[in-house]
Amino acid sequence: MKILVTGAAGFIGSHTAERLAEMGHQVIGIDNFSPYYNIELKELNAKALSEKGIEVLRVDLRTDDLQKALPEAIDIIFHFSAHPGISNTSTFEDYFSNNILATKNLLDFALQCEKTPFLVNIGTSSIYGLEATFPEDVAPKPASWYGVTKLAAEQLVLAKSREGKLQATSLRLYSVYGPRERPDKLYTRLIDCGLNNKPFPLYNGSEKHLRSFTYVQDIVDGIVSVLDKETIVNGEIFNLGTEEESTTATGIETVETLLNTTIKVSAKPPRAGDQSRTKANIDKARKLLGYNPTTTLKEGLKAQIAWFEENFIK
Missing domain, CATH: 3.40.50.720 (NAD(P)-binding Rossmann-like Domain)
Structure with a gap:
């Protein structure tokens, strides 16, 4: 087609x-x-x-x-x-x-x-x-x-x-992440900060936000x-999306573990309209489309880190 x-x-x-x-x-x-x-x-x-x-x-x-x-x-x-x-x-x-x-x-x-x-x-x-x-x-x-x-x-x-x-x-x-993720999004920015010793801008309260990181x-x-x-x-x-929920804090910790570093945080005021929780209800997609996401956060972030290092670390 x-x-x-x-x-x-x-x-x-x-x-x-x-x-x-x-x-x-x-x-x-x-x-x-x-x-x-x-x-x-x-x-x-x-x-x-x-x-x-x-x-x-x-x-x-x-x-x-x-x-x-x-x-x-x-x-x-x-x-x-x-x-x-x-x-x-x-x-x-x-x-x-x-x-x-x-x-x-x-x-x-x-x-x-x-x-x-x-x-x-x-x-x-x-x-x-x-x-x-x-x-x-x-x-x-x-x-x-x-x-x-x-x-x-x-x-x-x-x-x-x-x-x-x-x-x-x-x-x-x-909450999609992975190789080619936009630079303003969570994980590309975290990886950049972790590899290049930059402070990560963390919006107040967002470390407790729950996400279906997919x-x-x-x-x-x-x-x-x-x-x-x-x-x-x-x-x-x-x-x-995935039915598994993770906090932003868990995402930060996972990137720190994979990079074997501690990421410095710079506190920022909360953003208006920022979601406090996302959890994908995929019952319909599972039934009609046979949809079943399986990649763990750690597995996906390993691939994203490899992409970042290949394209942005000289």
């Missing part, structure tokens, strides 16, 4: 594009190479994809003419493109344009294709709110601009499914499991 992956130069998008190519699909990636974080990291990801025969086109879903920029003969779209996370330097317009407007434009493109592609929206546990421990049928209570706009994007996609205009599903991902390849397992299940998953939402 011919598959389009938006946000293909990003963390999870790049891993998914690789997996799809390994499965024998023809994969086309797009990314706008936003400066939200170091573009060099995205270019490194794009280079890795290029070496595996996956072209990543520089396309901005917000402003480009998608009918001209993209091929029409696409069977499936995996939509990762988004303005991620909780950042004091990001405006509401950043979240709105990248998460809502870009998704609307992608939908318009999909509906104008000669054959309407199956659309897989990549959502987030932030949709649930300050605690994300619920099954998919619980009413969302997002507490950040990121969560609000990702919920809106999800509903834009599912609305077209309800209208019968296309087949679509949405996957809510939980290794990226376990997430990709869940994402690609929707293939050939269009009828089953159409109009449905699925949580993807």
